[in-house]
Amino acid sequence: MSKSESKIKTFRGPRNFRLRLVLATLSGKAIKIEKIRSNDLNPGLKDYEVSFLRLLESVTNGSVIEISYTGTTVIYKPGLIIGGNLIHQCPDSKPVGYFLESMLYLAPFSKKKFSIIFKGITSSKIDASIESIRWGIIPIMEKFGVREVSIHTLKRGSPPLGGGEVHLICNTLLSSPLTLHALEVPKISSVRGVAYCTRVSPSIVNRMIDEVRKVLKPIGCEVNITADVWRGENSGKSPGFGLTLAAESKKNNWRFISEDIGSNGELPEDVANSCCLKLLKEISESGCCGRNQLVFAMVYMCIGKEDIGRLKVHKAQIDDDLIWKLRDIKEVLGAEFYFKDSDDQDQNQLIATVKGIGFTNSSKKIA
Template structure:
């Protein structure tokens, strides 16, 4: 019997479809990748991501046509282990690390990944947000012991030079979640970092952010993280990441990195306003992390999982459609008129990591 191939068009949602294919074991074909562009086909960073996917799996088959506008991916087994990968400078490390977080718990061996590249920019999630918010959310699904992200060197765009190490334990199965109580914001924490510029820039970012946030809440503490010499990468830069925590351990995030010509005060105020905007949307998880929580709900045991979200991003809406295609799971979505939030409910597929030997 021929294996059914799931077909998609275009370069959008490229990573998520490859991750869903890997987890579901389904072959996927993506065509018309920038076929009408002056520079058609896969970009360097997409080809680089395919190389990483090949490293963390065994037996995967990747076929790219001559023009690079079509990719056929037949997934193998997630093997993990110790891997070193250069992410280049076209996209930040977050572009590569985010999908790995989705795959890591279901690997044969625990992931021990070392990445080189850009640690903070305005396109992909920074290492600070992944470390202080994304990884903490995994605890709800029972992924705790040995989960670690270490930033050895920071790397600002355009030249990067950062180095991070990601470790993740493996699990036999996830836990279902009931995450619907938003609670009230009780404190805001943050990290202001800089590389190859005056350390004073971090203090200026902190002061500017506090001037906005202290009107909202008194408990605001922002750490300054100054990297020097070898650990400061190859380019000057500064960035700020903020995390608001509620009484029920909801984590809402915002971050910004400096563009050329911007002052630390610009970054401080802008990031603070972004955070307040995210908080206003409501829900138990910030916009950038919606997809990971929904994916793990689907992979949970055959039980009901429930989560409260603010507005669904366009990315999340497409992700829900892709989840239906790969796992045949649909979410029940109910509007809560009182809080203007959405309650999303699904029954997990009972995903078991057969690679993990029972102890």
């Protein structure tokens, strides 16, 4: 007993909480996370992290989760991913994107199809909005062979009170993802986007659209922003507005995403402006994926067949946060990335290569 106990992979601190649990679930290995905010005024897990653990428990069969008395230590022994029909009430402290994003790592490798309705806030300043998952993450999944996955926005809910509803459906069940070979930096042909608002005047949406056109004019490519005004029952409990932009490539369906929402005292112009600047930054410092898509793509590369996957990344994308994540991936899955110089004109590009761990969907083995 004590022998197996000592073998448990141990992590420290609240960093990459979801990623660590997701990797553990995929690999079927138990993990322990200790010292979670142990020096904080409010030590231990936050309500949304507990909510995330509950969600994991309900999409798997046989998971054991032990949380210490103070909440600073979690031991997680994953069960099989089973999926199914669920409703998950998200706490008001995190938007549905926080939960939804992580579920996309697990959904294609489940026993049954995923159909989860998430209720709560639909956007925030730092977590994924519905559009950025729909345009940013789902196209990446398609490259790995996950073609039938969709997200439906039933109701929007702005912070702080939320009241939104989002339905995730994943009909593709894979045994392992395809090997990725993304060696060509995509050329962007147009910028698309959605400017939305809930319970405020529709003119706010138009102000955002005008500002985006103004800021992005120098790049001279097509800018097409959809106005999405939500009224009545389906617009949640709080007034709010936000913007998601996606720079689309002509070939192969790569997209670079940026997003922002209006917080207290922010003008629609400010939101649009920061969103555009972030998009420009993302484009100027990216290989095939933006920063917010990179880890997702890398995890899928690791759990692929035993073949070398390749992905072009920009040197600037390799920052300390990415290194933390790559180390976590190695710790749980055992896959190591190797960065090679790329031979094209742009000196700033590298090729990230990794050999898949030969993962197979454990629920498929039985069937």
